[in-house]
Amino acid sequence: RKEVEQDPGPFNVPEGATVAFNCTYSNSASQSFFWYRQDCRKEPKLLMSVYSSGNEDGRFTAQLNRASQYISLLIRDSKLSDSATYLCVANRGSTLGRLYFGRGTQLTVWP
Amino acid sequence: GAGVSQTPSNKVTEKGKYVELRCDPISGHTALYWYRQSLGQGPEFLIYFQGTGAADDSGLPNDRFFAVRPEGSVSTLKIQRTERGDSAVYLCASIARDRGTEAFFGQGTRLTVV
Numbered sequence: 001r002k003e004v005e006q007d008p009g010p011f012n013v014p015e016g017a018t019v020a021f022n023c024t025y026s027n028s029a030s031q032s033f034f035w036y037r038q039d040c041r042k043e044p045k046l047l048m049s050v051y052s053s054g055n056e057d058g059r060f061t062a063q064l065n066r067a068s069q070y071i072s073l074l075i076r077d078s079k080l081s082d083s084a085t086y087l088c089v090a091n092r093g094s095t096l097g098r099l100y101f102g103r104g105t106q107l108t109v110w111p
Numbered sequence: 112g113a114g115v116s117q118t119p120s121n122k123v124t125e126k127g128k129y130v131e132l133r134c135d136p137i138s139g140h141t142a143l144y145w146y147r148q149s150l151g152q153g154p155e156f157l158i159y160f161q162g163t164g165a166a167d168d169s170g171l172p173n174d175r176f177f178a179v180r181p182e183g184s185v186s187t188l189k190i191q192r193t194e195r196g197d198s199a200v201y202l203c204a205s206i207a208r209d210r211g212t213e214a215f216f217g218q219g220t221r222l223t224v225v
Contacts, residue, residue: 004153006153008151032212034212042218043202043216043217043218043219044154044202044214044216045216046213046214049212087153087154091212097159097166097167098144098156098159098167098169098170099144099156099204099214100156101146101153101154101155101156102153103151103152103153104152104153
């Protein structure tokens with residue numbers, strides 16, 4: 001079983017829609033969690049960290065449920081520029097160490 | 112430079128040849144990672160350096176793969192006797208230990224083994 005599992009999609013939504021992505025991690029020792037964004041043929045870039053209390057950054061909200069080993073990302077008021085692949089990432093250490101990536105969820109926002 | 116630099120950006124090699132991929136991390140970043148990514152998949156961990164030493168090399172698929180970081184800065188990923196299955200984008204990332212956990216990735220080296 002992979003360390004981090006994601007539904008690969010694709011998700012195709014109209015501009016202005018709300019879309020949610022889910023991710024599960026298999027190792028309860030995982031301590032740090034992130035969402036990365038990857039545009040086509042580009043490198044991954046950090047979108048946001050995920051905290052136990054949940055956190056919000058503009059239109060993006062991330063949630064962590066440690067009991068269920070589940071992470072989510074909610075995008076409100078989708079923009080065309082949100083079209084990308086969203087990678088769920090877990091880290092067993094509190095700071096550094098091996099980062100485990102999911103396979104990514106592809107999002108296309110259409111006008 | 113301001114970001115992580117990887118060279119070459121593209122490499123085409125014949126099956127059985129030896130290749131070296133180079134990564135220049137952000138200056139001062141102590142942690143350096145190598146990942147590889149195949150089409151439609153997430154980055155797959157290969158090796159992680161803390162300074163000059165490999166802190167975790169458990170992701171290297173076999174002994175044809177080797178990586179070094181002799182001075183704690185630039186790293187080289189070396190692949191011997193390349194196989195077609197080695198074709199992928201090889202990504203390098205670095206992290207500043209004292210500034211949180213954001214991994215900054217280079218644009219990758221696209222390796223094609225023909």
